[in-house]
Structures are given as structure tokens and as C-alpha cells.
Amino acid sequence: MTRVSADVPAGPAPEEPAAGGAGAPRSSPLRKLVRVAFLVVALGFGTWAVASQWDEVRAGFALLSWPALLLSLVAVVAALGGGMMTWRALLADLGSPLPLRPAAKVFFVGQLGKYIPGSVWPVLAQMEMGRALGVPRTRSAAAFFLTMPVQLGSGLLVSAVTLLAALPGSAAPYAWVFLLVPVLAVAFEPRVVNAVIGFGLRRLGRLPLERPLTRRGMLTALGWAVLGWSAYGLHLAAVLYELGPSGPSVAVFSIGAFALSWCLGIMTFVVPAGAGVREVAMVAVLAPVLDRGSAITAALCSRIVIVLGDLVCAGAAGLAARRRAVPGRGGSGPGEAAGEAAGEGGAAPGDGGAGPERGRPGGEAV
Template structure:
């Protein structure tokens, strides 16, 4: 008798397309880190001198501002989730958002969403609402970030952004968003959202997002005050938006730093600008870890 063919191993059933995507993501990350390492090494003496000019007081103030900015992002997400029909108390919401956001450091854009969906489900939040709130965060951040860039860095240099902002504003119209979400859920054969997004909820979310950009600008101003506070707000918003759109690379690694060095060029030499960009990245990572840790501890105490 013919022998029964062996069962394929788990590795063999992994779709080649999925494997190729992972390889592309890791490849992008490796290239970004390699170029970043070369760039820093080439300017090493100037970078060291730039770090020497940063005081612990400035870095501490920058960290406090980052925590405030992250809180603004959490409140943006919480507002969207509540408007869609799943209001959460502050502590559980903070845990779901901040712990889930740690997934952005993993290659691929879906890990924070998956984490938030699973943790949210334990709190009674339908997965479709968690996914909708997650995906709405990106256009809100990009639209408000580009608006902040226009206002703070000048219309003469970045007037071309006016071509993008109206498109984003149309996409942020609740009627358009509700139609797009409904279409996506039908295609996925999922139940429609019980409550549509309202204009009041969207405006409140936009307000929290703008507050977050101001806090991020303060964070950059502490370590790079040469251009003034308004310049710092715009410089960070622009570099962050460029990092967000390169979602293939975890947390925009490398892209945001390159953009920040370029934007800071009128006020800082290259070595000092690199030191500021690297300091910003380190402070933001520390802020993510602090917020996730504190939110987890607070939520655990709240449940006792």
C-alpha cells in the first residue's frame, strides 16, 4: 500500500507572501539602522559634543513633556472609542492604549491594533470598535500634524501641504468615515457599528491631538531651544508625520531622525542636530515604557 503522505510542517504552510512581507519589513529596518549608524559614526565627534551640551534638567523636562503628549494621544483614542459606543474609565483605557502601543516597535503596523483589540475585548469593547478607533488615529494625527506644520513653520516653505490637508479633512468628516467603516465591515462580513461617529466626538479627538502636538513641541524645545517654541512644535510635527507614513519601519525608526536633522539644519550644526534627534528618540521610548508601566500598575490596583 502507498504510504500516507507526511503532514506538512507549520513552517511549510506559512504563506510565502506573508513571509516575503516580513522579510521586506525587516529589510527596511536593517537598511534604516545601517544608514543611521553610518551617519552617526561619520559625525561621531560632533554628535558627542552635541550630547555634552544637553543637561539632565533639559532631558527630564523633555521626558515630562513626552508623557503629557502620550496622554494626549491616549485621550484622542479614548474619545473616539467612547463616541463609537464604548466609553472606558481612565485607568483601564490607559492600560489598553499604552500597553498596546508598545507593539509599534515590532515590524508591521498591526501589532498595536491586535493588542488593543484583545485587551479591549476583556473590557467589553467589540473588536470592530477597537479596530475603528485604531485606524482613525493615523489620519487624525497626520491631519493635525500637517496643520501644525503649516502654522508654525510657515506657508512659504510648506504651502504645498495645503494640497493634502483638504483631502484629510474630508476623510475626517464623520459621514465619510461612517460610510468607509460600514463598507469595510460589510466586506469583512462583520456586524455594522452600533453607533456612528459624531462630529462632536471627532472635534474633541482633534482637540486632544492638537494638544499632544504642542506637548511634543515642548519636548523638543527642551533639548533644542535655538529656534524657539513654535519652531520646535512644527519641526517635531513634520518629522513625526514623515515617520508615521513609513509604517513598514517600526515606529518610523530612522526616518523621523533623518527628517528632524534636516528640519533643524537652519538652527543647529549637523552633529548637534543628530544628538537632539537621538535624544528625542530615547526620551520617547522611555516615555512609552513609563506610561505602559504606570498604566498597568494603576489598572491592577483599580481591579483589586
């Protein structure tokens, strides 16, 4: 009979294995098959989003120059990077700092799930891929669901400020939406967020998060989100300059117009990636500076450039992570990637992710 020492305290086991090479779960053939199927389905819906409106898209692109489209795509890639850093900062603040390349792969590949009808696919994909890096599922889910209100609140605030600065009358029809700003500001208080997360985990019968969200982590995430909205505005401005409006105020207006239309679109969770809703909202928001035909062209071009940006980011992140994992190049496999957080600077600047608490159970990156 094995004797159990009385000095070992009894308690619940960690929800997931700790991050690192030995503890991280290995991919089974079934898991790989599921990931491939997920990518095929997501890419199929993304292709359908382009093909279903191809005639309109081709007509719209014919009005734009290739330099403008390239600039718009570069700005979209930068904006998507801001979204990834927002999520990464929250994940690090919750206790799982990830190095840049593995974090980019988890985020960008997972985000392809937004093109599949239903709102659960991105979070399920991120939970599964994060688990291979030793990130507990509950922590992945918490970071995902926190990213949405952070982007929504920052987007509404940015749109209110920029629309009022560029064209005051353009914000008046949407004053009711901006009433959510003070509500979300209260919700951003870490004590409120931690209480809500704790309540939800208790209701689900799960262990509480080992590390609560901090004000520093929330402010870091908000900073990245604001940078992301600025890049999205430049993406739309590159299109608008080709369709007629000019002047520095167009760039400021574009930031608010895109942020507001995105916020309206994200409120419709059952529509893949806000498809259709964001375009209708963008046409309405652009009405003060463009005629209806040009506004439709701008909205469709914006949609297609963003789809291309999603594909570019997912492909680049996947290749970068795979190159890192190739033996003989000084890289590591998926299970070891989380162990390099300190070497690549952890998460976003100022998130305080990699610190003396690395050794705590529950999936900390070490």
C-alpha cells in the same frame, strides 16, 4: 421540545459580549502567555532601538543638562497622554467609553507593539485587551485606524501654522505635504468616515457599528491631538534650547518641526514606529536653526526620550490598573472596569460617551 416564542425577534447576535463583570471574557493561561510574549518582544525591540545607536546617544546626552532631559521627558509623557485621550474620545464616540486607568493600560501597553516590525501589532494588542473590557474588536480596530488620520491631519495643520509663524521659509520645501490637509479635512467629516467604515465592515462580512461617529466626537479627538502636538513641541524645544537656539519662537518652531517630521515618519508603515525616517526628516526640518551635527543630536535625543516615555507610560498605566484590580482596595477586575465609566467620567470631555444608550448590545460600557 422547547417552544420558541414568536414575540422574540430574530437577528444576528452581538459580535462581542457586553461590557461588564459577568459578560466579559476571562483571560486563559494561553492568553496571558501571549500577552507576556508580546511585552517581551516589544521591550526587546525597544531596547535594541536604544542600544544600536548608543555611542551617538551618549554623545548627544552629554551636551544636555539633566533638567532639560527631565523637562523633555515630562513633556513627552503629556504628549503621549494627549494621544491616548484622542483614541479614547474616538472609542467613546463609537460607543465604548472606558474609564481612565483601563483605557490608559490598553492604549499604552498596546502602543509598545509599534516597536515590533510590522504595523499590525498595536491594533491587535488593543483589540485583545479591549475585548477583556467588553469592547468589540471591530470598534477597537475602528478607533485605532481613526486615530492615525486624526493625528496625521492635525499634525500637518499644526506644522503648517507654526512653521509659517516662527520661520516662514522653513515650510516651503514641504509644501507638497500640506496638500494633504484639505483632503484629510474632507475625510474628517463623520458622514464620510461612517460610510468608509460601513463599507469596510460589509466587505469583511462583519456587523456594522452600532453607533456612528459624530462631529462632536471628532472635534474632541482633534482637540486632544492638537494638545498632544503642543506638548511634543515643548519636548523638542527643551532639547533645542540646550543646543543653541533661544527665544520664544524656538518653542513655536519646535511644535511644527516635530509634527512635520512625525507625519513624514508615520507614512512609512513598514518601519517600526517610523524609526530612522522621522529622524532623517527632523534633521532636515531643523536645518534652518541648527547645524547638521546638532540636528542629528536633537533627533537622536528626541527618539530616546520618546522610547523612555513609552516605557514610563506603559509601566505606570499597568501598575495603576493592577492596583485598581486588587481585592480589598475598592477596585475591580478587568471585566468590571468598563462598568465604572460613569463613575470616572467616561471618556474625554465632551465626547458624550456615557449616556442613555449604555444598554445597547455590542459591547457598550455600562
